[in-house]
Amino acid sequence: MATAYCSPVLGPVLKKVSSSIWRHQNKIRCNPLVVVSSSDRFSKTALYFGRACTEKVNVKRMHKCSLSASYETLDEQPDSVHEEDEDYISRYTLIWRAVKLPIYSVALIPLSVGSAVAYFQTGVFAARRYFLLLAGSILIITWLNLSNDVYDFDTGADKNKKESVVNIIGSGSRTGTLIAAFMLLALGFGGLVWASIDASNIRALLLLASAVICGCIYQCPPFRLNYRALGEPLCFAAFGPFATTAFYLMQSHTRMELPITGTILAASILVGFTTTLILFCSHFHQVEGDRAVGKMSPLVIIGRRRGSVVVKVAIITLYTLLFVLGLSRALPFTCTLLCGLTMPIGNLVVNYVGKYHEDKAKIFMAKYYCVRLHSAFGVALVVGLLVSRMMINKPIIF
Structure with missing residues (x-):
């Protein structure tokens, strides 16, 4: 369900729901005579999950940004990466080269x-x-x-x-x-x-x-x-x-x-x-x-x-x-x-x-x-x- 909340399509809806719940909670805090009903408890729970999901989206966005920065860094230094790939040769390839079968x-x-x-x-x-x-x-x-x-x-x-x-x-x-x-x-x-x-x-x-x-x-x-x-x-x-x-x-x-x-x-x-x-x-x-x-x-x-x-x-x-x-x-x-x-x-x-x-x-x-x-x-x-x-x-x- 959390995944559904975090989808791009439901994001704006989730934001509106969270805002209304937050305003309703503030009213309850300001008026001590208001009794908290079961629906209010549900609203608090929904708000908790909403905040958690929003934080999760932000973490994912930060992670994507860091990956993009990493990819940009790699693109700026292709030579070092290629050199690393060229330096690595599998043992099977080394043995094949050492045998030199075509040379026979x-x-x-x-x-x-x-x-x-x-x-x-x-x-x-x-x-x-x-x-x-x-x-x-x-x-x-x-x-x-x-x-x-x-x-x-x-x-x-x-x-x-x-x-x-x-x-x-x-x-x-x-x-x-x-x-x-x-x-x-x-x-x-x-x-x-x-x-x-x-x-x-x-x-x-x-x-x-x-x-x-x-x-x-x-x-x-x-x-x-x-x-x-x-x-x-x-x-x-x-x-x-x-x-x-x-x-x-x-x-x-x-x-x-x-x-x-x-x-x-x-x-x-x-x-x-x-x-x-x-x-x-x-x-x-x-x-x-x-x-x-x-x-x-x-x-x-x-x-x-x-x-x-x-x-x-x-x-x-x-x-x-x-x-x-x-x-x-x-x-x-x-x-x-x-x-x-x-x-x-x-x-x-x-x-x-x-x-x-x-x-x-x-x-x-x-x-x-x-x-x-x-x-x-x-x-x-x-x-x-x-x-x-x-x-x-x-x-x-x-």
């Missing part, structure tokens, strides 16, 4: 492209060896991620990196994480050696060993060449000419050793190019932290704005190179056509980096757009090679 495309794409080139040239595909190499590659990429987190934790580069494995688990996990990383490296490289012995190809093993050495000198002390702006050339060599070519050679067998052809060199260059773009764009959101610890990444040297121009030039170079290799017939026409269809993704990378290169929160996603380009471009290469071979002859799978 850098294990899948070189292997798939190298195997597809071998299949294109010979019509032969060693499925069992492919999956053995895939397992070994995934373990080695995991070693790269874990050990990189440990070494960046040691130098302080990951001090504010919430998704670092060491920061998530705790600083006491540093040694355990490093031991686990090198155990994974031993298992992964063991798988590569096994596949090399199965393929009877020492050249492939030497190339894969060179790729792993690139990973070591990229991040491991005392080298740490990624602190001297040499991470990108090492990344290009490791995942492009070394790994992709090695996986191509792994598809050979004792009766047939594959030659190094223009097709595998062209494909490995393109794979190395898109992989290196992922690494380059991963520096955008870490410029301040890298500079503070003396890590001279390319973006620390040239800055974010020029870095966005480098990304644009890199994408243009990638597709120019694709069409040149297609015209020179180093790549089949189907590869050129299908890879050309990924240009909208390349354009997305350019526009995103160009728009948000100064926004530390949003530019974090740039590397994932590059992963999308890397994956789509690699799949297009694989499908183009497979279609070209199927147009020639029937495949052999063992």
